Amino acid sequence: MTSLGMMITLVVLVAAIVYSKATVFPRPSADENNSNYWLKMGTEEIEAALLKPKLTNTAKNVILFMGDGMGITVNTVSRIYKGQKKNGYSGEEGHLVWEKFPNIALLKTYDLDMQVSDSASAGAAYLCGVKANYYTVGVNGHVKFNDCEASLIEENRLTSILQWAQEAKKDTGFITTTQVTHASVAAAYAKSANRKWQCDKKMKKFGQGAAACKDIARQLVEDVPGKHIKVVMGGGRQEMGSPKRDEIEDNCKRTDGRNLVRDWISQKEENGKSYAYVTTTRELHSVDTNNTEYILGLFDEIHLPYETDRDTSLDGCPHIKEMVEVAINRLKRSDNGFFLFVEGGMIDNALHITSPKRALEEVLAFEEAVELALTMVNTEETLVIVTADHSHVMTMNGYPPRGNDILGIVTESEDISDGLPFTTLTFANGHGFNYSFNGKEVVRPNLTGVDTTDKDYVPLAGMPTHYDYETHGGEDVAAFAVGPWAHLFHRVHEQTHVAYVMAYASCTGPYKDCHHHAERPFNEQVKKNPKSDSSSATGLFSGIIFIFIVAVQILFV
Structure with a gap:
């Protein structure tokens, strides 16, 4: 040799x-x-x-943080990962910032037609207060998947907490690390029989059956409440007809020739409104939040990059906490208060491709955004909720020793019959399915020498799926809350409960007259000193x- x-x-x-x-x-x-x-x-x-204390004063502001796919297991694993990465300790004893919130509840996540929900139908629940059918956006249960005609019937179309806030003269905004037309945020402003109808191209294959409906991107720019949203940030330049890079994959390229960003700008100019359209971190930092009425930030063609892969230079995409900082600085100018929806959307995408490290890094970035927001608002007048829309099928299994690297392997376990090392994190389904038969028994890969902590490592899965299509999980998710009326989260609730707590706390939507209700206490002394x-x-x-x-x-x- x-x-x-x-x-x-x-x-x-x-x-x-x-x-x-x-x-x-x-x-x-x-x-x-x-x-x-x-x-x-x-x-x-x-x-x-x-x-x-129980704060019973009206919430001037409401901030809803939604970690897409951040189920109970993901939350637990993220807590451990945070402790090991940031503190160098075992991690199990640590906490995420929202785990210290004084109020917590569990939410049931099923759809009307599915035991396990998707993000769009879940959005109808926690944003609009109505359970809906799988893959539909902003419509009730009378609208089935792809039924454009039914989605146009007025009584089937839902209004959301974002629209209720606008009707109460509050400023509104949303931030996502996915496309600004993606399922979760779309539920705040759009009505569609198919969450994939983000641009006209996706609707054309349905022919005349979808011709009468409007794509989600157009609804954001042209319709109420979308056109009145003061802060919109995320990805999705392609769906909006304003791409900067032609080589990107064709996710949903517009075929109608519309540049909806240009239309958005024209709309603001015609109405004499100040605005900023930004596409990089540098441009975001340059926004004068004291003198700008509308902010539109589109930082990539489709979704924003994973935090592990993000260009952190000023010419790249901003961190989610940077977007939150700009959004709150703009929205808190409103004398009537504001509603802000913040989605950590790439948690979900990372789990779909069964990439635990990417998912956990997304959770920690999401946590930084929550931490920053808490320093910028007064929780005596601001209701802050952190929740998830659904879970995933990642499991934390075996009997790893205390402090074992959460992304690492367990080398010895009396309970594992083949004697091979295994990862603490596996998936019930996913493209990591990798078993073979040697003529005598089913065998799995030997992980000796494999770096399971690498961001591209794909853990073993129990059932095979198409690539990047690990499924959601159907168990309850948690809701953590602090601020006025946060104590209304107190047991196992329907997911719709979130929308009604936000509305009741802020006296909007179905509770717009709650200031005057005798049964609703409003104690000025509580507002000044909640412990008095x-x-x-x-x-x-x-x-x-x-x-x-x-x-x-x-x-x-």
Whole structure:
């Protein structure tokens, strides 16, 4: 063997040894071994619950953060990943910022015609307060998939919290890391029998059956409430007929020759409104939010790049938190308040291609946006909700040791019959299906020497799917809330509950007259000092007594 060959062999062997040995992150505190550690933690959490105020003043502002596909498992795994990446600790003991919100509920995510929902029909639930059929946008259950005619019937067309806010003279906006015509955000402003009707090309194959309907991109620019949205940011230059790069794949190129960005600009100029159209991070940073009425940001041809792949230079695409900062700075100028919808849409896309690392990086970027928003608003007058539209079929399985790299492998387990290493994260279905039969038994790949932490690694899946089409999961998702009326999230709810809490808290839509309802308390003293009301005083007294008793117990244990 040549010296070069020996060197290559040595490198391969070293790599195999490195990657076959699971990385284990240390626990942050040895005190976990002591009983009093957990008693102290339990006492602090009970104290916080006893002292938790119920804000019953009207929410001037509402911000809805929606992590697309961010189900319970994704949330848990992201928490661990955050701890391991940012703190260098085991991660299980950590938290995401919304996990510290004082109120939480579970939401049922089924469709009217499916046990497992898609993003468009879920959007009808949490934005419009109505359960709908699979793959439809902004319409009720009388509209079936592809039924253009039924979607044009007025009583079948839904209004959303975004439109309710506009009718209450509030400013509105939305941000997404997908196309601005994509399913989730489209549910806020559009009505369509097919979520894929984002441009005219996708409608043409349905012939005269879809001819009477308008594509989603046109609805954003031409119709109410779309044309009145003050801040729109995301991807989708192609669907809007204003691409900057011709070589991009044909996702939904317009065939009508319309440049809807130019139409949007003309509309603002005709109405004497100031505006900014931006396509890069540099241009976004240059927006004068104090003197600009409308902002349209389209930062890529289709979706924005994954955070792991994003061009972070000023000529690239902005981070989601940068978009949130500009949006809030613009919207908070409104004397009547605002509604802002922020979607971390590429969490979902990363899970569809079964790329855990990309998905987790998207969650952490999404969390940075939530953290920033919380520093920019007052939660005594702003209701902030963090939720998901549906889950995915990624599982966290086996019995990995505490602190095991969440993207790594487990090398030894008595419960695994073939004795091969396995990843903690697998998928119930996906294109990572990879089993074979050796004549005696079904076998799976040996992961020894495989870098499962790489962003392009595809974990094993239980059932095969077409490429990049791992499916959604149907279990409940969580809703985390802080601010006025956040305590209305308190048990397992229908997903429609989100829309009605936002409306009730802000006195919009079906509750537009709730300021005057005798049964709705509005206490100015609560607004000024939410801990000064009688319930909080009672809670404080109870908390002091409880802490005293526990302290005595600890001293004499």
